[in-house]
Amino acid sequence: ELRSALADLIPKSPTIPFLSTMADPATAPVLDAEYWVANVRQPVRFSHAVTAAGADYGTFIEVSPHPLLTHAIGDTLADVHHHSVSTLQRDTDDTVTFHTNVNSTHTTAAPVTEHVCGPHPVLPATPWHHTRHWLSGTPAASVVGHPLLGVGVTDPTNGTRVWERALSPDFLWLGDHCIDEACVLPAAAYAELALAAVAEAFGAVSNKPWMIGELCLHQLMPIGDATVVVTTLSGDESKPCVEIRSGSGASGWTIHASATLERGAQSAPQPPEVDEASATELDADDLYRRLRSAGQQHGPAFQGIVSLTVSDSGAARAFVELPSEAKAGSRRFHLHPVMVDIALQTLGATKVATDLAGEAGQGSAVVLPVRLAGVRVYGDVTEGVCAVGMLRAGSSPDRFVG
CATH class of the missing domain: 3.40.366.10 (Malonyl-Coenzyme A Acyl Carrier Protein, domain 2)
Known part of the structure; x- marks a missing residue:
């Protein structure tokens, strides 16, 4: 069938x-x-x-x-x-x-075939990235004491107090503060060094807190891989004077800042008057972009402006919080340098600063502090602050008062 x-x-x-x-x-x-x-x-x-x-x-x-x-x-x-x-x-x-x-x-069982002869391509060399993983030779004493000030000793011949600390870009948050791509010590750090020095030498009194009468900034301090910072305090408790120097290798010592301090009367801070009715909201990212174009690079640890406004009078106001990248060891500071630096950034949003940037073209004018006066500490700034900045022309075309 x-x-x-x-x-x-x-x-x-x-x-x-x-x-x-x-x-x-x-x-x-x-x-x-x-x-x-x-x-x-x-x-x-x-x-x-x-x-x-x-x-x-x-x-x-x-x-x-x-x-x-x-x-x-x-x-x-x-x-x-x-x-x-x-x-x-x-x-x-x-x-x-x-x-x-x-x-x-x-x-599981790839086919076994005869190797075909042919031209062999030139493979690129292995891009070796060298990273040091050796134990640091820094003495254990370098981690003791104030984070920036270091460990101090007294010169028995004249009573001068001397502190020393080795700094590098990877120490704390220093690598996030650069000018023209070079790591430099923030101006606010000099204020902290001066306050920490007198507090350690003469103690702190609650009803007579230390204040900076005048802080003069003479020269920027570039931070290299082994920059030694030496802080000296001379004079007695009635009129102490602080000087801050750096040295690296055989280059000698350079004085970067000097300050006079005094005990002030305890008082409550007086909030500055700002016309909030005429305030215009600004974008903090735009401010950081303009600062970068002027050669001032702020990494994540120095970007703490939460909100930013400018009034018709030209004053700028910012709410500032301490970035998480800068919180390590923050309780050991008298006046946290990162918070002060971020507060000073508010001056860059004032009308005078924006007009100056427009005249210079694409924000290329670099404005840096050279003098601070009447610096008082009223409390812990790491919990967040409101910073108000005013800027006006000074005695010469390249000087401004804020």
Whole structure:
């Protein structure tokens, strides 16, 4: 009956290699009616066909909804260079199973082929990045005392107090304060050094807090890998004087700041008057972009302006918070230099400063403090402050008073 039904078949030679499980696998069978009748009646020569295929191929893929022959193929070809996979498996995600099994043909038994000779490309050299991981040779005493002031001693010949601290850009937050891409000590740090020196030398009295009468800034202090900062205090408690110098290697000593201090009467701060009705809100990011174009780069530790406004009178007002990058060890400061520096940034938003930047072109005018006077500490500024800045022309075209 099957022979009669298939009598009209006119088979052609297969174009794809075909190994029969009924006829001799070494020869291509003729798929006529007699072949299919014999396929039904004769035993299945599965192992012969698989063995013949395994002579030239190492991977067998069973295309079926569930594997039925993969184990039989594996048992027939026990050589580790052969393996069989299925396409799908019931009760699983078809897409995941299909891609997983197909990928296994590359990872489990990748085909071994002859290495093709050819031109070898020139590979780039390894870009070695040298990083020092050695223990620092800095004495253990350098981590004791005030974060910036360091450890002090008294000169027995004249009673002068001397403190020394080695600073580098990776110390605390110093690396986030740069001018023209060079790390420099913030002006506010000199005020903190002066206040810390007199407080350590003569103590603090709650009803007569120390204040800075005048702080003169003579020269910027670049911070290198081994910049030694020396703070000296001369004079008695009635009229102390502080000087701050730096030295690096054989370059000698440079004086950067000098300050006179006194005890002031305890008083409450007087908030400055600002016309809030005429205030215009500004974008703090625009201020930092203008400062950067002027050569003043403030990293995350020195970007603490939360909101910023300027009034018709030209005064700028900012709410300032201590950035998280500057909070380490903040309780050990008398007047946190980062908060003071951010407060001074408010002067850059005043009308005088913006007009000056416009005249200089793209904010290229660099304005730096050279003198501070009447600096008082009323409380802990690290909890957040409101900074109000006014700027007016000074006695010369390149001088301003804020």
